Amino acid sequence: MVDSTSEIPPDWLGEIDGIFARGEMDATYSITNERCDAYHYTPAAGLLGIISSGHLWATDVEFLNDAQELTYAGTGLLRALEGERDTVSLREHQLAGNVGGGKITQELGPREERREEWGCHKNAGTDGLGLLEALGTIIDGLEQMRGPSRTSALHVYVSCFCQDGDLLSQWRGYGGAGGYSIGFKKNSIQDMAMRFEKGEFHRISYGFNETVKNEPAEFFPEYLHSGLTLMDDYLRALTMIKNRAFREEQEWRLMIPREGVRHDVEFRVGPVGVTPYLRVQFPLDAVTNVIVGPGQHHAERMNGTRQLLDRYGMGHVPVIPSTTSLRL
Template sequence: MRIYHYTDLNGLKGIIENDCFWATNFYFLNDAQELQHGMQCIVSSLEYLKDEFSGRSLKFIRDAMTKFELFEARHMYNISFCRDSDLLSQWRGYGAKQGVCLEFESEELFESLSFSECASISGEVIYTKPDSTPKAKSKITDFFRREDIAKLIADDPFHEIIYSADFARKATPFFKHESFSEEKEFRIVIQPINRLNNVKVRVNDYGLIPYLEIKAKTKLPLKSVKIGPCKDKWLMTEGIQFLLQSKGYTDIPCSYTETPYRG
């Protein structure tokens, strides 16, 4: 799957010069309630799974969600991508700041990154209403009905506790309120094993923002750069190509947005 990372020129410079992305703590994203939304969707759906799961199994999942909220949710980080290479709402977000869009292949990018001392998972975001349960029900059923997981649980019921916790970590971060559906988000979710190790902090208009630097093992598998609305296309292209080539990113094509937006 092709995925796209929108950023401004400062972001592009940092990504290319350091061969890395910044993963932002979930509690400091544009939707401050993201993880709560996922937890609400999953817990609400348990009431409608009584015919498919035992009471004990549902209790394990509910307990795992509670522990996730209490002990793990504040230590989850996200790198955001989009499945659309030329999305007007993304360009608008940068306004006077020059926006660019970096193209990658999702699996290739994931494999290229070094998640040292971190757990990581990637996938498409699921957009739902807070009180909607069908997608959460499907997520639960699909996870626990996987042949490998079902066999381990059948052989040793203790595995049900382990995989309930695993489900909470892997599923919750991919639910988001349906009002953000236009974003068509794909994300890489990271959880440090040692929660505060390697955490950095940057400053923005809202305060201090915790983040992790997720570096590439060598170079990022960048496919192309799309330039958003700008005053001087030629000058913008020349500057970007100079940056790319000076850092070993050769033969990376640049193109321009087709969106008639002036910023």
């Protein structure tokens, strides 16, 4: 936090000005295609469990394959909110008439203009010390989530989907040898999310600064106010922005946030040990198709998938062979 004798820290939004606008970026960055299907990649055991139970698993995000989950966006968000806390602190010093007030006034004008142009976080400092306290609480929560003990009461459960149902990198990373991708209607997943308090289904954005510049209203509140919380105002930015290195995944994400652990949380053994998850039921008509991935015994796997779907009342669901010529 700024004090009246310290150097004025730079405005974090000033760095965003140098980021390319969406139209200037490479085509692979844009994932705005709103096709009706989203695909969940899974090995054979996952396909069997999903179809036979009529449930997807939403896994605690900290236990997913990507080691940067929460920490990548958390780092960017932490820096942004620390910068906003500095701005609010400057406003408080100006109002109090502290030493350096002229310099502070000169600095605050351009900052407020940037926020107005950006379209979010307007009126920094309007709520005074109450806003400083709110930002401080969120910052403390983010630091706690990124620390070695991770003792935060906030838990986020997610189930991941891809825009493309026959993508080579997804077969390699998630389908495994002889994997499958299950197509779901996006509007059905949205309905599934809405059955949970604060549940959401949303596409992932890639690159924190790029997202701040191109999609601010999707991830940041329009106004700063003393009632800000991580859960209500910044959770989507924390969980729905990933490193640009993952942009080929074209990911969509079902997200269920929780404060505390409730009775419906279940546990299984995963790659990192005991893994918390939630079961999310889907209707039979939510599934649009199943793509049988590359691998050995392809004809038999197509036949087995057809019989599995027929057995559980999904005779209407097509079984489609992958066009990928990957040898597994």
